[in-house]
Amino acid sequence: MTTNPESYPPSRGGFARQARTQIVIIGAGYGGLAAYLTLRSHLDWRRRCLSLVNKHAYHYFTTELHTIVAGAEDEESVTVDLSLAVRPPARLLLAEVDRIVPEESRVILKPAPSTLRVGPRPRRGRPAVRGAAGGADGAGEAVATASPLHPYFSLRYDFLIVALGSEPEYFNLPGVRENSVVLRSLRTAEALRARLRSLASLGGEGRRYPEVVIAGGGLTGVELAGDVADAYGERLRVTIVEAAPDIMPGLDPHLAKVSREVLQEKSVTLLTGVPITLAEPGRLYLRDGAVVPFDLLIWAGGVRGPALLARSGFGTTPRGRGRVNARLQAEGFPNVYLVGDCAAFVDPVTGREVSPSAQAAVQMGRAAAQAILARLQGAAEPEYRPNIRGVFVSLGRDEGVGSVGAGHYVGLPAVVVKELIEGHHAFEAGGLLQILKRLFGRRHPVGTPASMPEWSGTDLTGPPPFPPEPEIHTH
Ligand SMILES: Cc1cc2nc3c(=O)[nH]c(=O)nc-3n(C[C@H](O)[C@H](O)[C@H](O)COP(=O)(O)OP(=O)(O)OC[C@H]3O[C@@H](n4cnc5c(N)ncnc54)[C@H](O)[C@@H]3O)c2cc1C
Structure with missing residues (x-):
């Protein structure tokens, strides 16, 4: 008896003569x-x-x-x-x-x-x-x-x-593609880390704080802001610009409020309800007339x-x-x-x-x-029925929010559940070895050099990933 549902008797002539x-x-x-x-x-x-x-x-x-x-x-x-x-x-x-x-x-x-x-x-x-x-x-x-x-x-x-x-979706906003970087691959993550480190080394006491602006206050922008603030917050300023009235549109309002408070405690500035109109090197223009200076603009505005x-x-x-x-x-x-x-x-x-x-x-x-x-197998094709069970968002090292059905998670429980979800995917994709790598993997604390990984593909094509290195002025 076979347990393979795809196994059924070969047609006459055998397998060898059939194209697979x-x-x-x-x-x-x-x-x-x-x-x-x-x-x-x-x-x-x-x-x-x-x-x-x-x-x-x-x-x-x-x-x-x-x-x-x-x-x-x-x-x-x-x-x-x-x-x-x-x-x-x-x-x-x-x-x-x-x-x-x-x-x-x-x-x-x-x-x-x-x-x-x-x-x-x-x-x-x-x-x-x-x-x-x-x-x-x-x-x-x-x-x-x-x-x-x-x-x-x-x-x-x-x-x-x-x-x-x-x-990335830039909504045809002039200058945004040319002056921003997008976090979308391992390589761009490495490049961003290197750039943030170099900016952080220029800012700090007695000097201007380099400005990191994250355009887009959805899940990606918020998670990034929390982590960047934790890792580099003492030497950089982090701002989120979001067109919608609040960050993470679609998330439960209570969880969005908690997220706002957590980010503000980490000194992240939130500019909400202000659509971006255009970007040029070092400046982001908003519809209400405000101009936001930046040393690094990270686009997280949509896909x-x-x-x-x-x-x-x-x-x-x-x-x-x-x-x-x-x-x-x-x-x-x-x-x-x-x-x-x-x-x-x-x-x-x-x-x-x-x-x-x-x-x-x-x-x-x-x-x-x-x-x-x-x-x-000649059977009827099943239809896809989405079953989106919940959403979990990390807000830095040890903070997070999440919901499953009507249940809400805030703080460490949310972090733990998110870790478990990610661990489950890691196990499915890479087995026990992947779990061990996660448990005993090396870290790259801020300030230590990191090697660039082997990579291939086209992420390097298109506009340069970073605008020219801005000058950081001291007081
Ligand atoms: C920074 C960030 C944070 C996110 N956080 C969350 C989160 O917390 N929770 C959540 O649910 N979602 C999150 N998302 C969204 C989530 O990652 C995507 O929805 C998900 O990856 C989509 O899966 P996919 O299989 O469609 O595409 P992907 O996972 O993007 O896979 C596409 C694959 O196709 C390959 N590929 C692309 N083009 C080519 C080509 N031309 N030739 C050959 N190969 C190609 C790529 O290398 C890649 O391996 C996040 C996204 C980002 C960018």
Whole structure:
């Protein structure tokens, strides 16, 4: 008897003569990894081939990037080596997705610079990648071989799960993109930490305090402000600018009030109800006429879907998220599933789009994987039912707020629950090893140099991550 729900008798002619079903997941963040883990434990590998494509060699816990900025955690604690997480016969491709050609069921890939390799280790000593930058090895799914002249290759799929996350949304505000930095990857977290340290070393007693302005008082901006204030507060000034009347719009008003008080105790200035109109080097202009000086502007004002969705011909919302049906299938392309931040899923209960969150991304990743498994078995596809159980926000080292249903958590209990949630994800993604790394990982207290991690991908493209180093004047 088999416990594998995907196992059923082979058709006449046996497996050898059949092309294996190609299932491809692009993006190994919260949604992509959840989809991979669900499929891995249920696939009939004689008939199916599962590939996970990502531009970094690691999965990182975006929800904990603010701790890297503060030097409270090291990179090892918030990353999982994908070559350990992705085990044979599933395959890992380190490459950047350039676009999808849904009409031809192909993904066009570009090897991540100098890092293209296919993992886990190729079998029988054969190189998994042909040539300096070749196509993928195996069942013939790579149809074009990359070369220095044609650095792209394509990957055919029968089922595709798109889990590419999001991009910053600047709302066309002049000068904001050019003069701000966004916390969105391990690398940007490291760069921010380095910049904050250098600014902090310039400020302090008898000197002007460098100004750090966080544009956006949502969850990301608030968590970052709490940690930056704890780590560097004695030598920097931290300000949050938020267009809505209060920080963390949508959060229970009592918890928002507690958060405000905690941040103010940490000397974080809160400017709420004041939309930003434009930015220029060192100055942020607000609609009420105020000008906020900054030495570092961190943009946490919102996200939108990845540009490549529209470029690939998918239907998108004004915020660039891909339109999906109740089963997370992309409009007009039933073999493509969109999950996580890049999907505009409308909750049938509330009639509103599910907000981007790690929790929603994990649920969608699992739901898309289950829908594919059902289709492979000829069963009815389940619909995705969002079940957002609560929200937890850290406000620095030992403060936090959170809610589950009608229950509220404030202070240490909220911190503990958030830690448990993050620990659970770490265990699912990286197993016991990841928990040990979290317990015994190195820290980078403020003032100690940190090594830059290995990284790959495109985060370096686009505008420079930081405006020119401002001059810090002494009194
Ligand atoms: C600083 C910060 C703090 C946050 N805090 C919280 C929190 O406390 N709680 C919460 O619920 N949510 C939080 N969020 C939001 C949460 O992280 C996202 O909603 C979640 O990561 C979405 O998961 P995803 O799988 O859709 O995308 P991601 O987790 O972003 O994964 C996308 C993956 O795709 C890869 N990728 C992207 N483009 C390409 C390409 N072209 N080619 C190949 N690979 C590509 C990326 O490398 C990445 O691995 C936070 C976000 C940020 C930025």
